[in-house]
Amino acid sequence: MNTQSQTMPGRWFVGAILLVFVIWLATVLAVSREPAAYGVSVAAGESKFRDHCGACHIVEKGITTHHGPNLYDFGKIAGTRKPGLTAAQYVLESVLDPEAFVAAQNRHGMPRNLASNFTEADLRNIVAYVVSRGANANFEEISKLPIPDTVGVSESRVVRREDMELAERVLRERGGCLQCHALYRNAEYTIFAPALFGVGLSDEALLRESIVDPNKVISPAHRWVNVMLTSGKVESGKIVGQSPERILLVKRGDANDLVQVVIARDEIDEVDGQLEITTAVQSPMPTGLDKLLSEHELDVLIRMIRQLN
Ligand code: HEC
């Protein structure tokens, strides 16, 4: 009892010193992991993200978006996407050069020239924000990422959420464009008509003309044919399959939908021993679509197609 009461104050003292030291060390470590210590701001990154990326990328759990992939907790997976790239390097590359790597489950269509909207500091902040989602970001690394000067390098393009939603509505409902066109480059859906996003359609005048006056320039890969039948009927459409006995044609139905037609070769007229199949002079793309849309809808549609190419 006696010896104990003599050594207690000594132990208390050492314990207190140790505690102070541990608190000091923890503070130093915590501060040095703070983004501000490296001149990076997650909050500023979040705000830029909301304005420039949020039209396509949702960050709330479980909500699927129509355009960009959901980036909820993306910090956890960013570093596993592309071999050899850390999370921060991958996110930066995704913004600077989106086509450099597209994850297998994603569709193409991230705009290529977004980076020209941002200063170097903006880009670091955006990377810090995305990489911090669900993971501890390495702010020291982010502060040292090599970033080329991209400001103003190409025409700045901002994708606004209202525009995105309006364009989507026009493509799906008002203009019925998606009855024929796939949105994204994806071989199996582009047999009938070219994809609209990610395929290089960026010339504004040409885009407008393609929609307002589709017959003016017809892309050769998508020309349709007229098949003269012995019955006197003509079937117009695109040949998508042939066998020695039959031809498989895809044509436009009454509701502008796509309909498959099988035609036996012996139902087709012959001229000088050749089946009477001629190339159509009309584009399969219907005319008058622009009349269905308001000026504003047409403008937004064209802007969106340009931005996503
Ligand atoms: C117009 C739509 C759109 C906008 C705006 C957009 N993205 Fe994307 N983003 C996409 C699409 C589509 C993909 C998938 C294709 C790809 O990886 O390039 C994608 C992919 C990504 C990926 C890779 C995701 C993965 O699963 O590997 C990251 C990271 C990313 N975007 C970050 C951003 C950031 C940061 C911004 C804003 C500076 C931004 N995006 C703006 C559409 C968009």
Ligand code: HEC
């Ligand atoms: C019935 C099918 C169909 C519908 C509906 C349709 N398109 Fe098309 N579209 C095509 C085909 C086929 C082509 C390729 C032939 C051509 O160049 O005329 C094409 C061509 C285009 C092109 C030019 C692409 C290029 O590579 O030059 C654009 C842009 C376009 N369509 C946009 C639209 C928009 C926007 C809508 C809705 C308002 C729409 N299309 C509705 C079938 C359709």
